[in-house]
Ligand code: ATP
């Protein structure tokens with residue numbers, strides 16, 4: 001389909017699902033990951049994969065030397081190394097761009113970028129030095145609770161600490177010791193929404209349906225597509241996400257996480273410049289999955305007109321993340337139940353089972369959300385619907 005080689009920084013489950021899409025199109029991929037048998041490498045038999053960190057300049061250089069296009073499955077990559085390879089290989093395409101990754105990987109710069117572009121985001125203030133006095137002052141300004149967040153290397157809520165009162169300040173500073181921090185106003189949201197958005201090379205914006213995510217212990221647990229909110233809210237969320245992604249002038253897929261407030265107001269929580277957990281439902285329910293759409297857009301391959309839409313007008317979906325159970329592989333019980341349930345697809349990532357580790361997901365598809373919920377209940381072994 002295309003003779004160009006795509007290099008992927010990071011070879012976890014997002015990389016694995018990108019490779020899956022690439023494999024079907026005969027697009028060659030090369031994975032850079034520290035593990036010899038990372039989830040993405042497991043499904044791609046190439047001698048060119050690189051064992052190394054997406055932060056190691058030498059490993060990034062080696063990857064760049066073998067590829068025509070670079071993309072990422074994680075934003076915590078070495079920016080300086082990417083700049084160097086771009087200089088050394090001017091023809092190399094890097095999507096998302098180095099500028100976008102730099103802005104997004106530092107959550108405080110990301111918030112500044114959004115505010116500058118008039119995108120509603122949660123109020124954030126810098127913390128010049130991690131001291132108790134500084135945080136007390138911030139507490140006076142933002143009120144309590146507020147969230148202390150690491151600017152960099154955050155995921156699954158690791159990097160966040162909620163300061164409920166002045167008494168939590170010392171513990172917050174101990175927990176997030178030595179990390180560059182900023183503070184965020186508490187958002188008393190009623191739901192969390194997310195939208196996957198594609199920007200094409202020529203600046204066209206395409207958004208997938210608005211979904212609702214439910215987190216447990218800061219980790220995405222469930223994703224309802226479409227979100228169970230009125231159409232007017234879906235429309236506002238879609239526009240906010242599209243405007244947010246348009247502001248990056250980039251190419252490829254982005255995940256936009258948002259907070260829905262009681263009065264209907266929406267704020268962007270954060271943006272991921274890559275495929276996202278809240279877009280896994282697209283594999284079984286949309287015309288083109290988030291992974292394939294990303295790949296096709298960064299390679300300028302054709303996409304059908306309605307590629308971000310549900311496959312049918314009455315498609316409903318719930319995605320359940322499969323997290324490692326307290327005893328290794330106990331989570332497979334949910335997967336087995338899903339295998340015997342019509343309309344369910346199980347995706348396992350080839351990762352060792354460890355408590356709370358994301359090891360897979362299950363997509364439940366039906367013509368009604370009620371039926372998806374019934375199937376979810378049956379998989380989870382509960383008698384009543386989970387209401388967020
Ligand atoms: P991810 O795995 O999504 O990248 P992360 O580590 O970057 O997670 P955030 O998305 O910043 O973390 O926060 C994780 C969760 O914590 C959010 O989904 C939300 O439930 C809660 N949260 C974050 N910021 C706030 C806030 N300002 N007010 C209230 N809740 C918040």
Ligand code: MG
Nearest residue numbers: 154155156270
């Ligand atoms: Mg994040």
Ligand code: MG
Nearest residue numbers: 156257269270
């Ligand atoms: Mg998040």
